[in-house]
Amino acid sequence: MSRLESFIRRMDAQRRLLNDAMADVADKDGIVLELGLGNGRTYDHLRENMPGRDIYVFEREVRAHPGCIPPDNRLYLGHVIEQLEKAAAELGPRAILVHSDVGNGDEPASIDFGRTILAPALRPLLAPGARILSDQPVPVEGALELEKPADMDPERYYIYRYLG
Amino acid sequence: MSRLESFIRRMDAQRRLLNDAMADVADKDGIVLELGLGNGRTYDHLRENMPGRDIYVFEREVRAHPGCIPPDNRLYLGHVIEQLEKAAAELGPRAILVHSDVGNGDEPASIDFGRTILAPALRPLLAPGARILSDQPVPVEGALELEKPADMDPERYYIYRYLG
Numbered sequence: 001m002s003r004l005e006s007f008i009r010r011m012d013a014q015r016r017l018l019n020d021a022m023a024d025v026a027d028k029d030g031i032v033l034e035l036g037l038g039n040g041r042t043y044d045h046l047r048e049n050m051p052g053r054d055i056y057v058f059e060r061e062v063r064a065h066p067g068c069i070p071p072d073n074r075l076y077l078g079h080v081i082e083q084l085e086k087a088a089a090e091l092g093p094r095a096i097l098v099h100s101d102v103g104n105g106d107e108p109a110s111i112d113f114g115r116t117i118l119a120p121a122l123r124p125l126l127a128p129g130a131r132i133l134s135d136q137p138v139p140v141e142g143a144l145e146l147e148k149p150a151d152m153d154p155e156r157y158y159i160y161r162y163l164g
Numbered sequence: 165m166s167r168l169e170s171f172i173r174r175m176d177a178q179r180r181l182l183n184d185a186m187a188d189v190a191d192k193d194g195i196v197l198e199l200g201l202g203n204g205r206t207y208d209h210l211r212e213n214m215p216g217r218d219i220y221v222f223e224r225e226v227r228a229h230p231g232c233i234p235p236d237n238r239l240y241l242g243h244v245i246e247q248l249e250k251a252a253a254e255l256g257p258r259a260i261l262v263h264s265d266v267g268n269g270d271e272p273a274s275i276d277f278g279r280t281i282l283a284p285a286l287r288p289l290l291a292p293g294a295r296i297l298s299d300q301p302v303p304v305e306g307a308l309e310l311e312k313p314a315d316m317d318p319e320r321y322y323i324y325r326y327l328g
Contacts, residue, residue: 015168
């Protein structure tokens with residue numbers, strides 16, 4: 001499979017898993033966290049499909065398309081862990097959906113970061129029933145890893161439900 | 165439609181049009197030109213699906229994935245027009261497939277560049293029957309613009325057959 005094909009497959013999987021996650025939390029209160037703005041495409045997808053939700057974005061340095069930059073009061077700018085701690089103090093355990101795209105492929109350091117640093121930093125922000133979708137494992141204490149759809153090609157995505 | 169969705173749609177269209185173009189020239193002799201390497205995804209798609217072809221790549225500055233960098237003797241590095249002139253002298257009218265991705269959206273300057281500068285620079289490299297797929301109009305003299313598949317969403321792609 002060419003890189004063009006695997007890239008399309010990955011984008012398709014991302015869209016589908018985002019749509020599944022949004023449907024899953026549709027009837028639940030809570031805010032949304034987007035970790036890693038990047039070019040802003042998934043942020044745009046989230047805000048377009050959840051018009052009533054407050055979406056808080058965490059990004060070290062904004063490099064997104066000008067049309068995909070969140071308002072200042074929804075942007076936590078800086079190192080993701082420091083900003084998650086700040087957000088936890090300000091927002092409390094109100095996140096019902098988290099999309100994280102701050103990993104770095106299959107790098108051991110990235111997997112270790114997700115497990116030992118990102119997962120505990122995320123936990124104080126989660127509402128019971130929250131859905132987490134991440135490009136790296138984030139085994140939050142009290143969260144259950146969910147199966148991906150059986151007909152989906154294997155991709156580096158991880159889905160969790162936080163039970164509280 | 166969100167930017168994630170429109171991006172996926174565009175990538176899908178690109179893949180489909182590339183596959184159509186490769187099928188169209190499958191039984192014809194000739195070389196392939198890739199104008200704009202970018203991240204190297206379409207180059208990888210071309211070389212994977214046309215293992216016997218010589219693919220010449222034109223790029224100002226290589227920034228592709230390390231696995232998607234063409235060999236030195238297939239790379240024309242520098243300004244695309246200067247390099248096309250050099251290639252025309254070295255290779256002659258042997259290109260049976262050209263994929264060009266050096267445009268800049270709907271910018272008038274980009275459209276003007278394609279029409280008045282890129283199209284004439286490309287012509288001396290084309291073999292009769294060549295297929296051109298481009299992200300900007302390149303109305304080469306002697307080329308016929310082809311219709312895109314009727315069920316394809318409108319995208320900024322242009323297809324031509326060079327009649328000679």
